Amino acid sequence: DADVTQTPRNRITKTGKRIMLECSQTKGHDRMYWYRQDPGLGLRLIYYSFDVKDINKGEISDGYSVSRQAQAKFSLSLESAIPNQTALYFCATSDSRGGEQFFGPGTRLTVL
Amino acid sequence: QKEVEQNSGPLSVPEGAIASLNCTYSDRVSQSFFWYRQYSGKSPELIMSIYSNGDKEDGRFTAQLNKASQYVSLLIRDSQPSDSATYLCAVNNRGNQFYFGTGTSLTVIP
Numbered sequence: 001d002a003d004v005t006q007t008p009r010n011r012i013t014k015t016g017k018r019i020m021l022e023c024s025q026t027k028g029h030d031r032m033y034w035y036r037q038d039p040g041l042g043l044r045l046i047y048y049s050f051d052v053k054d055i056n057k058g059e060i061s062d063g064y065s066v067s068r069q070a071q072a073k074f075s076l077s078l079e080s081a082i083p084n085q086t087a088l089y090f091c092a093t094s095d096s097r098g099g100e101q102f103f104g105p106g107t108r109l110t111v112l
Numbered sequence: 113q114k115e116v117e118q119n120s121g122p123l124s125v126p127e128g129a130i131a132s133l134n135c136t137y138s139d140r141v142s143q144s145f146f147w148y149r150q151y152s153g154k155s156p157e158l159i160m161s162i163y164s165n166g167d168k169e170d171g172r173f174t175a176q177l178n179k180a181s182q183y184v185s186l187l188i189r190d191s192q193p194s195d196s197a198t199y200l201c202a203v204n205n206r207g208n209q210f211y212f213g214t215g216t217s218l219t220v221i222p
Binding site for chain 1 (some may be wrong): 120134142146153154156157158161200202204209210212213214215
């Protein structure tokens with residue numbers, strides 16, 4: 001089984017809709033991250049969490065919110081989706097030393 | 113100034129040649145450096161990590177770190193068509209946040 005899973009893998013939605021992307025991990029890592037990737041812009045950090053009670057904004061948090069339901073679960077919400085949020089979204093985890101990050105398979109989100 | 117900068121490429125090399133990928137970073141106190149490979153539409157996968165000055169070799173891959181010059185590179189020897197991908201440089205800034213470069217696209221020509 002994959003160590004970091006994301007659901008859904010693909011999603012098409014309409015402008016103004018609320019959508020949630022979910023991430024689960026079995027690696028036992030404390031730290032979890034949400035990134036979006038756009039062509040030519042690389043990976044940009046949206047939010048990160050170092051434990052269940054710790055949530056931090058990243059580089060591009062506007063329009064997004066997160067919830068860390070448990071050590072193993074970290075969800076990303078778009079309260080009112082807009083077309084420029086169309087992107088590939090990745091969840092990642094790392095241990096408490098801040099070593100390498102392990103990525104989930106990604107969610108391709110299209111907002112029409 | 114971006115935290116991590118890479119040449120976007122594309123970089124093309126013939127099969128069997130050495131591919132050289134470069135990355136610079138802005139924060140002098142950065143401690144950890146990583147190279148990820150990403151195939152189109154797939155998630156990044158770690159191929160090398162390096163923490164101290166000098167070279168680190170793993171099979172056909174060699175990472176080189178020069179903290180004084182704030183420079184990290186990746187050499188791929190005996191390049192294969194399967195190495196064709198985008199290579200992302202990442203820097204861990206004091207253990208709190210990762211910063212990724214925009215990636216260098218590599219094509220290995222058979």
